Every structure is written in C-alpha cells, then in structure tokens.
Amino acid sequence: MQVNNKFTMTVLSRSANESFARACVSAFAAQLDPTLDEISDIKTAVSEAVTNCIVHAYKNKIGNIYITAELLEPNIIRIKIRDRGCGIENIEKAMEPLFTTAGGERAGLGFAVMQSFMDAVSVKSAPQKGTTVTMSKKISRRFKLNA
Amino acid sequence: MSVEINVTGEVVTAYLSGEIDHHNAKEMRESIDNAIELNMPTLLVLDFKNVSFMDSSGIGLVMGRYRNLAKSGAELHITGAEAGIGKMLKLAGIEKLAKLEGR
Structure with a gap:
C-alpha cells in the first residue's frame, strides 16, 4: 500500500502524554477529512x-513510547504504538474483554476498545523486549475529492 | 476542577467535566469517593454532560464507584452521556450496572 504521509514521535511513558499523544495522532488524521465520530474513535484507540x-509495559519505570502514523491509499490511517517494556506473556488472554492485571480501577477493556473502534488491530509482543500494537482504520471522506 | 459535587437529601450528583483518561481519573475517583463516604447517599448520579472525551479509564471509574455503592445497597444513575461516551458505556455493558438517562 502506498504511503502518502507519515509522522513519528517518541514520548516518555508519563501519563500526561496520554492526552498529548491522542491529540497529535488525531490532528494528523485530520488530513483524511474524517467525521467527528471517526476522530473520536481514533483518539480513544490511541489513548488505550x-x-x-504506561500502566503495563513500563509498570514501575519510565521508558520511551514510539508512535508512528501513516496515511495510506485508499484513505486509511495506520497507527503503530511500540514500547520496549515488559512484553505480554499471553496476548490472547490480555485481549480478552474484562481481563486485567492492573487491579480494581482498570476495566480490562483496552484491547476490546481498540478492536471495536478501529477496523484492524494486531499485537506483537516478546517478554522483556516489548510490544507493538498496529491498528488501522478506513476513513470515509466527508467531501468527495474532485467534486 | 474536573468534578463538581452536589448533595440534595440522599442524592449525590457528581458533574464530571473535561477529558477522562488514566491521567486524570484518579483525582475524579477520589472526589467522588469522598462525597460518598461523607454523605452516604442512596443514589449517586454521574453526569457526563460536560465530558468531551473518555477512554476505558472512565469505565473503570464507573465500575469502581458501582462496587463502592453496592456495599451499602445504593443505586447508580448515569446522565448526559453523548454519542461517543454512550458508545463506550455500551461496549462495557454499563446498562447492566447503572440506569442510563439521556442528556
């Protein structure tokens, strides 16, 4: 698939960067002319x-979070979010709705939200090496090109 | 302030505002829990009318408060959730725990 545009950013795993990261990706996605609902879906998935x-990969430390977003033909955004944290022992289990290792105040819905709000989500992980989440979404054009 | 608390009789209403994510959910939870402890309500209303964004941290907040209230048999209502937040509440099946009211 042809990549029409791309940006990368690295942020520290500080919780203040949750809103910063989702704002950056959604501002970049705006180039695809998404609806407000689509922007909201992307922001939510990135936030998760x-x-x-922050909560799992770098549980008791601060590390880098690497974020890449690409705009692909035909009007698709692909977002990669990678860490070099603790990795996931059992990806299938981690992706089950309501499963969490983080205790009572976490809903265990992160992956379920990503899967529900994006078209495709894939997770690659190796214990002690890190995790990469790749997700994509086709954006409907609000205004047709060449109109 | 991201939470404003109103107490009327046995009803505590928490007006949430701004964005709810992992970063700021803790402060919101603490304000609401303080109000529950102080007032022992029979009904807690969480008002989402002025919430512009919420990820699953908001669901954690709702589920945690539900558990706190269940100890004393108090009820939980949710009001004012617009489309995006409604979608998140629905995904989590919150209607099984709390009464949802439109805005």
Whole structure:
C-alpha cells in the first residue's frame, strides 16, 4: 500500500502524554477529512494503547513510547504504538474483554476498545523486549475529492 | 476542577467535566469517593454532560464507584452521556450496572 504521509514521535511513558499523544495522532488524521465520530474513535484507540504502555509495559519505570502514523491509499490511517517494556506473556488472554492485571480501577477493556473502534488491530509482543500494537482504520471522506 | 459535587437529601450528583483518561481519573475517583463516604447517599448520579472525551479509564471509574455503592445497597444513575461516551458505556455493558438517562 502506498504511503502518502507519515509522522513519528517518541514520548516518555508519563501519563500526561496520554492526552498529548491522542491529540497529535488525531490532528494528523485530520488530513483524511474524517467525521467527528471517526476522530473520536481514533483518539480513544490511541489513548488505550498509550495507557497500556504506561500502566503495563513500563509498570514501575519510565521508558520511551514510539508512535508512528501513516496515511495510506485508499484513505486509511495506520497507527503503530511500540514500547520496549515488559512484553505480554499471553496476548490472547490480555485481549480478552474484562481481563486485567492492573487491579480494581482498570476495566480490562483496552484491547476490546481498540478492536471495536478501529477496523484492524494486531499485537506483537516478546517478554522483556516489548510490544507493538498496529491498528488501522478506513476513513470515509466527508467531501468527495474532485467534486 | 474536573468534578463538581452536589448533595440534595440522599442524592449525590457528581458533574464530571473535561477529558477522562488514566491521567486524570484518579483525582475524579477520589472526589467522588469522598462525597460518598461523607454523605452516604442512596443514589449517586454521574453526569457526563460536560465530558468531551473518555477512554476505558472512565469505565473503570464507573465500575469502581458501582462496587463502592453496592456495599451499602445504593443505586447508580448515569446522565448526559453523548454519542461517543454512550458508545463506550455500551461496549462495557454499563446498562447492566447503572440506569442510563439521556442528556
């Protein structure tokens, strides 16, 4: 798939960066002319993935979160969120709705939200090496091109 | 302030505002829990009318408060959730725990 545009950013796993990261990705996605609902879906999915890095991957430390977003033909955004944290022992279990290792105040819905709000989500992880979440969404054009 | 608390008789209403994510949910939870402890309500209303964004941290907030209230048999209502927040509440099946009212 042809990549029409791309940006990368690295942020520390500080919780203040959750809102910063989702704002950056949604501002970039605006180039695809998304609806407000689509922007809201993207912001939510990014927020979940970045929060996972902070709460799980770098549980008791601060590390880098690497975020890449690409705009692909035909009007698709692909977002990669990668960490070099503790990794996920059992990805299938981690992706089950309501499963969490983080205790009572976390809903265990992060991956379920990403899967529900994006078209495709894939997770690659190796214990002690880190995790990469890749997700994509096709954006409907509000205004047709060449109109 | 991200939470404003109103107490009328046995009803505590928490007006949430701004964005709810992992970063700021803790402060919101603490304000609401303080109000529950202080007032022992029979009904807690969480008002989402002025919430512009919420990820699953908001669901954690709702579920945690539900558990706190269940100890004393108090009820939980949710009001004012617009489309995006409604979608998140629905995904989590919150209607099984709390009465949802439109805005």
